[in-house]
Amino acid sequence: MQATDPTLADLARALSHPARVRILRLLQATPGCIGGDIVGALGLAQSTVSEHLRILKAAGVITGEIAGPRICYALNPAALAPLAAFIAALEPADGPCCLPQACAPSHRKSSES
Amino acid sequence: MQATDPTLADLARALSHPARVRILRLLQATPGCIGGDIVGALGLAQSTVSEHLRILKAAGVITGEIAGPRICYALNPAALAPLAAFIAALEPADGPCCLPQACAPSHRKSSES
DNA sequence: TTCGTCTATCGTCGATAGGCGATTGATGCG
DNA sequence: CGCATCAATCGCCTATCGACGATAGACGAA
Numbered sequence: 001m002q003a004t005d006p007t008l009a010d011l012a013r014a015l016s017h018p019a020r021v022r023i024l025r026l027l028q029a030t031p032g033c034i035g036g037d038i039v040g041a042l043g044l045a046q047s048t049v050s051e052h053l054r055i056l057k058a059a060g061v062i063t064g065e066i067a068g069p070r071i072c073y074a075l076n077p078a079a080l081a082p083l084a085a086f087i088a089a090l091e092p093a094d095g096p097c098c099l100p101q102a103c104a105p106s107h108r109k110s111s112e113s
Numbered sequence: 114m115q116a117t118d119p120t121l122a123d124l125a126r127a128l129s130h131p132a133r134v135r136i137l138r139l140l141q142a143t144p145g146c147i148g149g150d151i152v153g154a155l156g157l158a159q160s161t162v163s164e165h166l167r168i169l170k171a172a173g174v175i176t177g178e179i180a181g182p183r184i185c186y187a188l189n190p191a192a193l194a195p196l197a198a199f200i201a202a203l204e205p206a207d208g209p210c211c212l213p214q215a216c217a218p219s220h221r222k223s224s225e226s
Numbered sequence: 227t228t229c230g231t232c233t234a235t236c237g238t239c240g241a242t243a244g245g246c247g248a249t250t251g252a253t254g255c256g
Numbered sequence: 257c258g259c260a261t262c263a264a265t266c267g268c269c270t271a272t273c274g275a276c277g278a279t280a281g282a283c284g285a286a
Contacts, residue, residue, distance in 0.1 A: 005131040005134040005135050005138070006131045008128065008131075008134045009128065009129050009130050009131045009133070009134050010129075012125045012126070012127075012128035012129040012134075013125070013126075013129035014125075015121065015122065015125035015129075015196075016122050016123075016125040016126035016128075016129040017122050017273090017274080018118040018119045018121075018122045019274090020122070021118040021121050021122050021125075021199070022118050024203060025118070028202070028203055035232070035233080036231090036232060036233080044274095044275080044276090045275070045276055045277075046232090046233080046234095047233095047234080047235080047236095047275085047276065047277075047278090048274070048275055048276070050233065050234060050235080051234095051235095051273095051274080051275085052274090053233095053234095054234080054235095064233095066282090066283095068283075068284075069231065069232060069233090069282085069283050069284060070231095070232065070233085071232085071233070075203055077200070077203045077204045080200045080203065083128075083200065084197060084200045084201065086134070087190070087193045087196060087197045087200075088197065089141070090137060090141055090188055090190045090193065091190045130243090130244085132244095148262070148263080149261090149262060149263075157245080157246095158245070158246055158247075159262085159263075159264095160245085160246065160247075160248090160263095160264080160265080160266095161244075161245055161246070162263095163263060163264055163265080164243095164244075164245085164264090164265095165244090166263090166264095167264080167265095168243095177263095179252095179253095181253075181254075182252085182253050182254060182261070182262060182263090183253095183261095183262070183263085184262085184263065
C-alpha cells in the first residue's frame with residue numbers, strides 16, 4: 001500500500017526547507033531533550049523556529065512532549081517511511097537500495113558534519 | 114558523505130507537490146517514453162505540466178531526451194539517493210536501516226499513522 | 227502571589243510558487 | 257513550402273511561504 005500523492009507531497013514539503021533539515025539533524029545529534037537551544041543553533045528568530053517546529057510536528061516527523069518548563073522534541077522517523085518507500089520504489093530493481101554509510105546507523109563517524 | 118541541507122531541501126522541494134509525485138509515478142509505470150500524455154493524465158494545462166517537468170529536471174530527478182517530435186522523459190532515481198540516505202540516517206539506532214529483504218519498498222513499521 | 231523563562235500564536239510584510247492563456251520554436255508530414 | 261503538432265517560454269495574477277516583532281499562555285521558582 002502506498003500513500004496518496006498529497007500525503008507524500010506533504011511529507012516532502014516538511015523537508016523542503018534548509019532550516020527544517022537542520023532541525024532534524026540537530027534532533028538526531030541530540031541524545032536527550034532539546035528546546036530553545038534550537039533557536040540559538042539556527043540563528044533565526046524564536047517565532048520562526050517555532051513555526052518550523054509546528055510544520056514538522058504537523059507532518060508527524062517530530063513529536064513534542066511537554067517536559068516541565070521546556071518541551072522535549074524527538075524524531076519520529078516512522079512518519080517518513082512512506083516517503084522513503086516511495087523513493088525506494090522509484091529505484092530500478094537492480095539499483096542500489098542503500099548507501100553504505102546509511103546501512104549502519106548504529107554509531108556515527110567523526111566525518112559527520 | 115552527506116549532502117548539504119540546502120541540497121536536501123531542494124530535492125525534497127522537487128517532491129513537495131502532488132502533481133510532481135504523480136508525474137514520477139507515471140514515469141515509473143510507463144515502460145517507454147512519455148510525452149504530452151502526462152498533460153492528459155494530470156488534467157492540468159500544458160504549460161503547468163511543462164513547468165513541473167522543468168522543476169523535476171532542474172532537480173535532476175528526471176531526464177528529458179529529445180526523441181523526434183516528442184520528448185522521452187525518464188526517471189533518474191540516483192538523484193534522490195542523498196535524500197533517501199538522509200531519511201535512512203534519521204532512523205534511531207534501535208532499528209536496522211536496511212536488512213536484505215527490507216531493501217524492498219516494504220520498509221515500514223507498525224507504528225504507521 | 228509575583229516574577230522570570232520558555233513556547234505558541236498573531237499580524238504583517240516581501241518573496242516565491244503555482245496556475246493559466248497566449249505565444250514562440252522545433253519537428254515531421256502532406 | 258505550408259501546415260499541424262508538441263514542448264518550452266512569457267506575462268500576468270493569486271495563493272502560499274518564510275521571516276520578523278510583539279503579544280499571550282503555561283510553568284516553576286522565589
